[in-house]
Amino acid sequence: xxxxxxxxxxxxxxxxxxxxxxxxxxxxxxxxxxxxxxxxxxxxxxxxxxxxxxxxxxxx
Numbered sequence: 001x002x003x004x005x006x007x008x009x010x011x012x013x014x015x016x017x018x019x020x021x022x023x024x025x026x027x028x029x030x031x032x033x034x035x036x037x038x039x040x041x042x043x044x045x046x047x048x049x050x051x052x053x054x055x056x057x058x059x060x
Contacts (some may be wrong), residue, residue, distance in 0.1 A: 001037045008036070033060045 001007055008031065011024045028036075036056045043049035 001039065002031075003035045003037075028058055031058060033058055 009026055034057075036058055037053050038056055039051065039053045041049050041051045
């Protein structure tokens, strides 16, 4: 999401992944320099979701 909260890219949605390490490429060539937020949300069954967010600064 950008600083205004607009979603820019969704990598996976409603897809189950086995435990392990994963990486996803984001190509920001059409984005402006600025502050962006990376958010990971995971949920298992009826448990409350786990949400982690990190701030990222993108400079061209």
